Amino acid sequence: MSTNEALRAPARTGSADPRAARVRDQLRRAAFDLIEERRVERISVSDITQRAGVSRQVFYQHFRDRDDAVAQAVAASFRELAPDAEAEDPRAVIHRLCDFAARHADLYRNLYPSAASQQTANAYRDLLHPACLRLVEHLPEPSTLADFVLGGIIEVVRLPAEGPDTPATTESLRRRVDACLDVFGGSRRTFT
Structure with missing residues (x-):
């Protein structure tokens, strides 16, 4: 890590201090709300700090830059959807992510393409991969x-969220995903 990167690295990312956690949550909520309103490139650190009611200095104690704040805000929302994703029915986890995508279609449109989109995609993959692995563990080459x-x-x-025509609904996304999962026998299996 270069000296500049070390200086820009957030100091309180893993802080257990409840005040720091509360401020970090305020900043994440502000970033999340803003990404639902407009494209990432039209959001500034000042926009996030004003919405959260904190200073730029405080912002940089928690995040490297705007894209880091946006990506962490969306990733935190994913984790809230399935806090114990590895222990529950994988289809239920996938359905909740479909529900989230339908409810937050503007967020998806505003997020892609941006520097934060790859970090967000990685968080989505990290949450979904165990569920997908459980769905196909009975087949050859499960990984x-x-x-x-x-x-x-x-x-x-992603595709309906990007389309200009009709917004995706929870039901339409679930139906589309279930059609694919049924091919792998995921709907007939019981998970414990």
């Missing part, structure tokens, strides 16, 4: 198939 299913889910959810 490869899990990657394939994961990529398919991402595309099935």
